[in-house]
Amino acid sequence: MVLYGVAALALCMLVGMLVGEVLGVVVGVEANVGGVGFAMIMLVLVTDKLRRMGKFPPASEQGVMFWSAMYIPIVIAMASTQNVVEALAGGPMAILAGLGALAAGAALVPVLARVGEKAEPLPPLTEAEKQEV
Structure with a gap:
Protein backbone atom coordinates (compact mmCIF):
# COMPACT_ATOMS: atom_id res chain seq x y z
CA MET A 1 0.00 0.00 0.00
CA VAL A 2 2.92 2.35 0.59
CA LEU A 3 3.69 1.92 -3.08
CA TYR A 4 0.34 3.49 -4.02
CA GLY A 5 1.24 6.66 -2.13
CA VAL A 6 4.58 6.85 -3.93
CA ALA A 7 2.80 6.20 -7.24
CA ALA A 8 0.36 9.07 -6.56
CA LEU A 9 3.30 11.34 -5.80
CA ALA A 10 5.14 10.26 -8.96
CA LEU A 11 2.08 10.80 -11.14
CA CYS A 12 1.50 14.27 -9.69
CA MET A 13 5.17 15.10 -10.21
CA LEU A 14 5.08 14.02 -13.86
CA VAL A 15 1.91 15.97 -14.59
CA GLY A 16 3.19 19.01 -12.69
CA MET A 17 6.48 19.01 -14.60
CA LEU A 18 4.58 18.71 -17.88
CA VAL A 19 2.36 21.66 -16.93
CA GLY A 20 5.47 23.67 -15.96
CA GLU A 21 7.16 22.90 -19.28
CA VAL A 22 4.06 23.85 -21.27
CA LEU A 23 3.68 27.06 -19.27
CA GLY A 24 7.34 27.86 -19.99
CA VAL A 25 6.76 27.44 -23.72
CA VAL A 26 3.59 29.56 -23.60
CA VAL A 27 5.36 32.35 -21.72
CA GLY A 28 8.39 32.10 -24.00
CA VAL A 29 10.90 31.03 -21.36
CA GLU A 30 13.24 28.11 -21.96
CA ALA A 31 12.62 26.66 -18.49
CA ASN A 32 10.09 24.82 -16.41
CA VAL A 33 7.81 27.42 -14.83
CA GLY A 34 6.47 26.20 -11.50
CA GLY A 35 6.33 22.49 -12.26
CA VAL A 36 7.21 21.39 -8.74
CA GLY A 37 4.68 23.81 -7.26
CA PHE A 38 1.94 22.54 -9.55
CA ALA A 39 2.87 18.97 -8.61
CA MET A 40 2.68 19.66 -4.88
CA ILE A 41 -0.65 21.48 -5.16
CA MET A 42 -2.02 18.64 -7.26
CA LEU A 43 -0.76 16.08 -4.73
CA VAL A 44 -2.50 17.87 -1.87
CA LEU A 45 -5.77 18.14 -3.81
CA VAL A 46 -5.71 14.55 -5.11
CA THR A 47 -4.83 12.94 -1.78
CA ASP A 48 -7.44 15.04 0.03
CA LYS A 49 -10.09 14.01 -2.48
CA LEU A 50 -9.10 10.34 -2.20
CA ARG A 51 -9.13 10.52 1.61
CA ARG A 52 -12.63 12.03 1.62
CA MET A 53 -13.82 9.27 -0.71
CA GLY A 54 -12.23 6.64 1.55
CA LYS A 55 -9.93 5.38 -1.21
CA PHE A 56 -6.60 6.47 0.27
CA PRO A 57 -5.79 4.16 3.18
CA PRO A 58 -3.34 5.17 5.93
CA ALA A 59 -0.73 2.75 4.58
CA SER A 60 -0.71 4.65 1.27
CA GLU A 61 -0.28 7.90 3.17
CA GLN A 62 3.02 6.54 4.47
CA GLY A 63 4.41 6.61 0.92
CA VAL A 64 3.49 10.26 0.59
CA MET A 65 4.80 11.05 4.09
CA PHE A 66 8.17 9.50 3.27
CA TRP A 67 8.64 11.74 0.27
CA SER A 68 7.26 14.78 2.08
CA ALA A 69 10.26 14.44 4.39
CA MET A 70 12.46 14.49 1.29
CA TYR A 71 10.68 17.50 -0.26
CA ILE A 72 13.05 20.27 0.87
CA PRO A 73 16.26 18.52 -0.24
CA ILE A 74 14.68 17.70 -3.59
CA VAL A 75 13.54 21.30 -4.14
CA ILE A 76 16.99 22.60 -3.21
CA ALA A 77 18.59 20.19 -5.65
CA MET A 78 16.19 21.26 -8.42
CA ALA A 79 16.72 24.94 -7.68
CA SER A 80 20.47 24.50 -7.85
CA THR A 81 20.11 23.54 -11.51
CA GLN A 82 18.64 26.93 -12.37
CA ASN A 83 21.07 29.37 -13.96
Whole structure:
Protein backbone atom coordinates (compact mmCIF):
# COMPACT_ATOMS: atom_id res chain seq x y z
CA MET A 1 0.00 0.00 0.00
CA VAL A 2 2.92 2.35 0.59
CA LEU A 3 3.69 1.92 -3.08
CA TYR A 4 0.34 3.49 -4.02
CA GLY A 5 1.24 6.66 -2.13
CA VAL A 6 4.58 6.85 -3.93
CA ALA A 7 2.80 6.20 -7.24
CA ALA A 8 0.36 9.07 -6.56
CA LEU A 9 3.30 11.34 -5.80
CA ALA A 10 5.14 10.26 -8.96
CA LEU A 11 2.08 10.80 -11.14
CA CYS A 12 1.50 14.27 -9.69
CA MET A 13 5.17 15.10 -10.21
CA LEU A 14 5.08 14.02 -13.86
CA VAL A 15 1.91 15.97 -14.59
CA GLY A 16 3.19 19.01 -12.69
CA MET A 17 6.48 19.01 -14.60
CA LEU A 18 4.58 18.71 -17.88
CA VAL A 19 2.36 21.66 -16.93
CA GLY A 20 5.47 23.67 -15.96
CA GLU A 21 7.16 22.90 -19.28
CA VAL A 22 4.06 23.85 -21.27
CA LEU A 23 3.68 27.06 -19.27
CA GLY A 24 7.34 27.86 -19.99
CA VAL A 25 6.76 27.44 -23.72
CA VAL A 26 3.59 29.56 -23.60
CA VAL A 27 5.36 32.35 -21.72
CA GLY A 28 8.39 32.10 -24.00
CA VAL A 29 10.90 31.03 -21.36
CA GLU A 30 13.24 28.11 -21.96
CA ALA A 31 12.62 26.66 -18.49
CA ASN A 32 10.09 24.82 -16.41
CA VAL A 33 7.81 27.42 -14.83
CA GLY A 34 6.47 26.20 -11.50
CA GLY A 35 6.33 22.49 -12.26
CA VAL A 36 7.21 21.39 -8.74
CA GLY A 37 4.68 23.81 -7.26
CA PHE A 38 1.94 22.54 -9.55
CA ALA A 39 2.87 18.97 -8.61
CA MET A 40 2.68 19.66 -4.88
CA ILE A 41 -0.65 21.48 -5.16
CA MET A 42 -2.02 18.64 -7.26
CA LEU A 43 -0.76 16.08 -4.73
CA VAL A 44 -2.50 17.87 -1.87
CA LEU A 45 -5.77 18.14 -3.81
CA VAL A 46 -5.71 14.55 -5.11
CA THR A 47 -4.83 12.94 -1.78
CA ASP A 48 -7.44 15.04 0.03
CA LYS A 49 -10.09 14.01 -2.48
CA LEU A 50 -9.10 10.34 -2.20
CA ARG A 51 -9.13 10.52 1.61
CA ARG A 52 -12.63 12.03 1.62
CA MET A 53 -13.82 9.27 -0.71
CA GLY A 54 -12.23 6.64 1.55
CA LYS A 55 -9.93 5.38 -1.21
CA PHE A 56 -6.60 6.47 0.27
CA PRO A 57 -5.79 4.16 3.18
CA PRO A 58 -3.34 5.17 5.93
CA ALA A 59 -0.73 2.75 4.58
CA SER A 60 -0.71 4.65 1.27
CA GLU A 61 -0.28 7.90 3.17
CA GLN A 62 3.02 6.54 4.47
CA GLY A 63 4.41 6.61 0.92
CA VAL A 64 3.49 10.26 0.59
CA MET A 65 4.80 11.05 4.09
CA PHE A 66 8.17 9.50 3.27
CA TRP A 67 8.64 11.74 0.27
CA SER A 68 7.26 14.78 2.08
CA ALA A 69 10.26 14.44 4.39
CA MET A 70 12.46 14.49 1.29
CA TYR A 71 10.68 17.50 -0.26
CA ILE A 72 13.05 20.27 0.87
CA PRO A 73 16.26 18.52 -0.24
CA ILE A 74 14.68 17.70 -3.59
CA VAL A 75 13.54 21.30 -4.14
CA ILE A 76 16.99 22.60 -3.21
CA ALA A 77 18.59 20.19 -5.65
CA MET A 78 16.19 21.26 -8.42
CA ALA A 79 16.72 24.94 -7.68
CA SER A 80 20.47 24.50 -7.85
CA THR A 81 20.11 23.54 -11.51
CA GLN A 82 18.64 26.93 -12.37
CA ASN A 83 21.07 29.37 -13.96
CA VAL A 84 20.83 32.31 -11.56
CA VAL A 85 23.75 34.22 -13.13
CA GLU A 86 22.07 34.20 -16.55
CA ALA A 87 18.76 35.27 -15.04
CA LEU A 88 20.34 38.26 -13.32
CA ALA A 89 22.38 39.15 -16.40
CA GLY A 90 19.16 39.19 -18.41
CA GLY A 91 18.09 42.44 -16.82
CA PRO A 92 16.15 43.78 -13.87
CA MET A 93 13.01 41.78 -14.74
CA ALA A 94 14.25 38.74 -12.79
CA ILE A 95 14.89 40.86 -9.72
CA LEU A 96 11.50 42.62 -10.05
CA ALA A 97 9.71 39.28 -10.47
CA GLY A 98 11.40 37.89 -7.37
CA LEU A 99 10.65 40.96 -5.31
CA GLY A 100 7.05 40.94 -6.53
CA ALA A 101 6.60 37.31 -5.48
CA LEU A 102 8.19 38.06 -2.12
CA ALA A 103 5.90 41.06 -1.54
CA ALA A 104 2.80 39.09 -2.54
CA GLY A 105 3.74 36.22 -0.25
CA ALA A 106 4.44 38.55 2.67
CA ALA A 107 1.14 40.37 2.10
CA LEU A 108 -0.81 37.09 2.14
CA VAL A 109 0.58 35.82 5.46
CA PRO A 110 -1.86 37.82 7.66
CA VAL A 111 -4.76 37.01 5.33
CA LEU A 112 -4.08 33.27 5.44
CA ALA A 113 -3.55 33.38 9.20
CA ARG A 114 -7.17 34.54 9.65
CA VAL A 115 -8.67 31.80 7.46
CA GLY A 116 -10.80 29.29 9.31
CA GLU A 117 -12.26 29.15 12.75
CA LYS A 118 -10.47 28.77 16.04
CA ALA A 119 -10.54 25.11 17.01
CA GLU A 120 -9.94 23.06 20.12
CA PRO A 121 -6.50 21.50 20.36
CA LEU A 122 -6.16 17.85 19.40
CA PRO A 123 -6.52 15.32 22.22
CA PRO A 124 -3.37 13.57 23.39
CA LEU A 125 -2.37 10.37 21.62
CA THR A 126 -3.51 7.08 23.09
CA GLU A 127 -0.95 4.37 23.84
CA ALA A 128 -1.92 2.48 20.66
CA GLU A 129 -1.48 5.62 18.55
CA LYS A 130 1.91 6.32 20.13
CA GLN A 131 3.11 2.84 19.18
CA GLU A 132 2.03 3.36 15.55
CA VAL A 133 4.10 6.52 15.29
